[in-house]
Amino acid sequence: MPFRKPDGEGTRPTDVTETLVARGTTGAVTVAWDADQAVTALYSAHYRSLVRLSALLVRDLATAEEVVQDAFVAMHGAWRRLRDPDKALSYLRQSVVNRSRSVLRHRAVVEKYAPKGLPDAPSAENGAIVELERTAVVKALSGLPTRQREALVLRYYGDLSEAEIANAMGISRGAVKSHTARGMAALRSVLEQL
Amino acid sequence: MTEPFDEYGERLRRVLHAEAEAVTPSPEGLEQIRGKIGKKRERRFLAWFAIPWLRPLAAVAAAIAVAGVAVSATPAIKTFVQTGHFSPDDHQDGGTAVAGGQHAVTAAPPVNPSRPGVSASPRPTSVPTTPGGTHVITGRKCPPGEGTIKPPPGSAGSVQTAGPSPRVTCGPSSATSPPASQETPTPPVSSPTQTASTSVAPTNGAQQPSTQSSP
Numbered sequence: 001m002p003f004r005k006p007d008g009e010g011t012r013p014t015d016v017t018e019t020l021v022a023r024g025t026t027g028a029v030t031v032a033w034d035a036d037q038a039v040t041a042l043y044s045a046h047y048r049s050l051v052r053l054s055a056l057l058v059r060d061l062a063t064a065e066e067v068v069q070d071a072f073v074a075m076h077g078a079w080r081r082l083r084d085p086d087k088a089l090s091y092l093r094q095s096v097v098n099r100s101r102s103v104l105r106h107r108a109v110v111e112k113y114a115p116k117g118l119p120d121a122p123s124a125e126n127g128a129i130v131e132l133e134r135t136a137v138v139k140a141l142s143g144l145p146t147r148q149r150e151a152l153v154l155r156y157y158g159d160l161s162e163a164e165i166a167n168a169m170g171i172s173r174g175a176v177k178s179h180t181a182r183g184m185a186a187l188r189s190v191l192e193q194l
Numbered sequence: 195m196t197e198p199f200d201e202y203g204e205r206l207r208r209v210l211h212a213e214a215e216a217v218t219p220s221p222e223g224l225e226q227i228r229g230k231i232g233k234k235r236e237r238r239f240l241a242w243f244a245i246p247w248l249r250p251l252a253a254v255a256a257a258i259a260v261a262g263v264a265v266s267a268t269p270a271i272k273t274f275v276q277t278g279h280f281s282p283d284d285h286q287d288g289g290t291a292v293a294g295g296q297h298a299v300t301a302a303p304p305v306n307p308s309r310p311g312v313s314a315s316p317r318p319t320s321v322p323t324t325p326g327g328t329h330v331i332t333g334r335k336c337p338p339g340e341g342t343i344k345p346p347p348g349s350a351g352s353v354q355t356a357g358p359s360p361r362v363t364c365g366p367s368s369a370t371s372p373p374a375s376q377e378t379p380t381p382p383v384s385s386p387t388q389t390a391s392t393s394v395a396p397t398n399g400a401q402q403p404s405t406q407s408s409p
Contacts (some may be wrong), residue, residue: 039224043227051219061218061219064217067345068219134209134213138209138213141206156207183208191205
């Protein structure tokens with residue numbers, strides 16, 4: 001079995017300092033908050049991780065922040081319609097993924113019709129081996145199809161289970177397995193060289 | 195045997211976390227979110243006034259509200275709306291005292307046209323004049339504690355009603371001053387004003403009889 005669930009025994013790394021799930025703190029949302037209080041609490045608990053998730057998807061910090069802020073605004077507007085406030089984080093995560101996808105789609109259209117510019121010059125940080133590895137992996141990740149990239153980021157950065165990934169992406173668990181396997185297969189060549 | 199995907203997965207996880215650690219959101223994120231929420235609220239509020247049918251509807255509602263306030267705030271209009279008359283005393287005042295110790299009877303529509311001038315109502319409408327010059331106001335039922343006073347036998351202001359027996363008028367039993375309502379001036383008597391020779395009583399049953407017929 002090539003993949004195991006992130007929360008399986010012995011597979012979860014112990015050096016992970018931040019997860020998107022935040023299982024220990026999400027239960028606080030069960031309190032009957034109004035929309036403003038919910039936004040404040042969820043912001044303090046999950047804003048940073050959501051911005052990072054979006055940044056990994058859209059490769060742009062400013063856009064990632066805008067995406068996450070719009071997701072918070074949408075959640076604030078839809079707070080009364082949320083059937084289960086416990087799932088506010090899931091709502092936020094799904095909104096962030098969908099909006100990041102929309103940004104990428106829009107960006108692809110813009111880049112398609114934009115004039116070609118010069119390729120990016122390597123920065124001074126790329127001298128380090130770690131940075132080389134990181135840059136290569138991230139670059140390879142950026143070249144993946146959107147669904148595969150989302151599945152890999154949600155699994156290996158967000159440490160989400162297949163069910164949670166399926167919920168966030170709006171696809172089935174089988175599709176999540178498929179996208180993850182294909183994405184990892186595409187990245188294997190890059191990872192083998194490092 | 196290590197699984198290759200696990201190895202690659204760990205490396206990918208390490209790289210992604212390192213990449214994410216480099217991302218530092220701005221600290222003004224919450225303020226920006228609140229600002230966007232405020233703008234959204236404003237847009238939503240303004241969008242209501244952009245609806246084309248809302249302005250006429252608001253104008254009609256405002257007109258109805260103003261009319262309602264005007265009707266309810268003006269007593270005369272309110273009375274007219276409720277009773278059909280501008281004054282509630284229009285057909286209730288049977289008689290009113292006039293100056294000079296005379297008593298007056300308003301010319302209300304007769305109850306029975308076939309017997310004009312004869313009061314068919316048990317309520318006498320004339321106002322007798324006491325020797326002191328005060329009037330005993332009709333329309334007031336004699337309470338148990340109050341007696342009746344007979345008008346002076348020879349007074350010109352005697353009660354003339356349909357009863358064969360002398361009429362007695364209700365008044366306070368004591369010689370103290372009557373209640374303030376007795377001295378309150380009645381609304382202006384509508385013309386024509388007649389003296390007490392005839393008594394025409396209105397038919398308003400809401401008015402309590404103020405005199406008692408002696409057997």
